[in-house]
Amino acid sequence: MTQSTMTRKLTIAEAFDSLMREPLPLRITAYDGSGAGPEDAPYRFHVATERGLNYLMSSPDPDLGMGRAYVSGDLQLFGTHPGDPYEALRVLKAGVKFRRPSPAELLHIVRSLGISHLLPPTPPAEEAPSKVRRLLEGVRHSLTRDAEAIHHHYDVSNRFYELVLGPSMTYTCAVFPHEAATLEEAQAAKYDLVARKLDLRSGQRLLDLGCGWGGMVRHAAKEYGVKALGVTLSEQQAVWAQEEIKRQGLDHLAEVRHLDYRLIEEGDFDAVSSIGLTEHIGVRNYPSYFGFVKDKLKPEGRLLNHCITRANNHQDTKPGEFIDRYVFPDGELAAPGLLVSAVHDAGFEVHDVENIRVHYARTLAGWCANLAEHWDECVAEVGENAARVWGLYMAGSRLAFELNEIQLHHILAAKVGDEGSNGFPLRPTW
Incomplete structure (x- = not known):
């Protein structure tokens, strides 16, 4: 900040x-009529209201402040x-690229914009x-608090998910077999890769933990003749999944329940798939989670754990x-090594680890x-x-996966x- 800007209101x-x-690569404008950055920049952020400025200045976390302002419509993005x-x-x-201002510069900025x-x-x-505030809903990863966390994200609207996810109603990472794949x-x-890694065969029993709208359950039943049980904490997912199972005539093989995985009573499954659940259970709960999975499997039964991971x-x-x-x-989210160790420590033998970020x-x-x-x-919904x-x-x-800030790993164990x-x-046969 130059001496001249330090002597006048910004x-x-x-x-x-x-x-x-460094010089701005995009344009910033605001409701006070001011602007900065190249006028011909392809993208422009516009602080449209005083409330938007409040969000940006009051949040101790910049991403949260920008997110609040953007979600509310007070920070607009053009282009x-x-x-x-x-x-x-x-x-x-x-x-x-932000720099750290001196205390004097920061004070001048705050005074210019208004305390x-x-x-x-x-x-x-x-x-x-x-x-x-979430502590009032129960201890972290208790049955009550986990149910509320899942409700917040997944019980939005099944129609909304149909529009965003497409006909598969699958809200986990896909596996593209070639460049032109839809x-x-x-x-x-992806579902078939999981099935092959688990070596599913007709007459076997599969437990799918955190099954979403039942895509893996239906695939295992329809393509492999497997008797499949899926559980989800989202009531809307369970209702949609059961309706789709009946519509496809798979209800003699497939079932989806609105149930916390910790309350499953059945055992002796030939295989367990956990596709996108580990992100929700908490790192401290890995030992109990993988111990639970092991107890649900027959000897020589397989586990395929599919989850987002940290890069390090x-x-x-x-x-x-x-x-x-x-x-x-x-x-x-944890790094893959920590997950592999947790699976090992629960008594599994790990056979394959694959990164599909x-x-x-x-x-x-x-x-x-x-x-x-x-x-x-979607907006109407x-x-x-x-x-x-x-x-x-x-x-x-998407950007975080491309930049290798986060990853996605399959861990196959027996x-x-x-x-x-x-x-x-x-x-390997898969």
């Missing part, structure tokens, strides 16, 4: 520009579709309670504030394209604020039987 755009280490702001986020990530803007407004209705083909390929052990397992408040309350970037690109294509109907949450989080997640038997052939 505009909103000047204040933001003064915090940059891209709200259902898929990926390209703008890519420019923002690569080119916007009253440090008072936090009421967060948007789409925001989950803070971690402290999202639907890739989701089917130095990253915090807890998510950023925006993801925690708007997307996955109480979610946690690039496939999740492609999957998210497909979901964002669906959201943008069906934007008006859940409201514009909620639709903006989804566009922002999915595009940001419950060792008597005298060390594991049921595996000499070489």
Whole structure:
């Protein structure tokens, strides 16, 4: 910040520009008529209201402040579709470099913009309670608190998910068998890869934990003749899944229950698939979770654990504030080594670990394209604020997978039987 700017009141755009280490690659404008950054930039962020400035200045976490302002419509983004702001986020990530201002500079900025803007407004209705307030809902990862966390994200609207996810109704990473594969083909390929890794055969019993809308359950029943049970904490998912199972005539083989996995009474399953659940159970609960899975399997039974992972052990397992408040309350991610160790320590023998993170970037690109294509109907279904949450989080997640900030791992393991038997052939068959 130059001496001249330190002696006069700053505009909103000047204040933001003064915090940059390098020239802005995009345009910033504000309701006070100010602007900064190249006028011909392809993307423009506009602080539209005083409340938006309040969100930006009052939040101790920059991502949460920007998220609140964007979700509420008080921070507007021009040059891209709200259902898929990926390209703008890519420019923002690569080119916007903040510097740490001196105490004197920070005080000047606050005085210029107004100390009253440090008072936090009421967060948007789409925001989950803070971690402290969530304590009133129960201990972290208790039955009650987990049910509320899942309800917050998954019980939005089945119609909304149909529009965003497509016919497969699959809200987990797909596996693209070739460059030209569609999202639907890739989701089917993912389920079949899981089935092959588990070596599913007709007459076997599969337990699918965190089954969503029942895609794996239906695939195992329809394609492999497996008797499959899925459980989910989302009531809307369970209702939709059971209706689809009956519609496809699979109710003699497949079932989805609205149930916490910890309350499953059946055992002696030939295989367990856990596709996208481990992110929700908490790192401290890995030993009890994988111990539970082992107890549900027959000797030589297989586990396929599919989950988002951290890129390294130095990253915090807890998510950023925006993801925690708007997307996955109480979610946690660990590096793959920690997960493999937890599976080993529970008594499993690990046979294969595969990283498919690039496939999740492609999957998210497909979901964002669906959201943008069906934007008006999605907004009519859940409201514009909620639709903006989804566009922002999915595009940001796509970028994180592309940049190797997060990953997606398959861990295939077996419950060792008597005298060390594991049921595996000499070489992989999948």
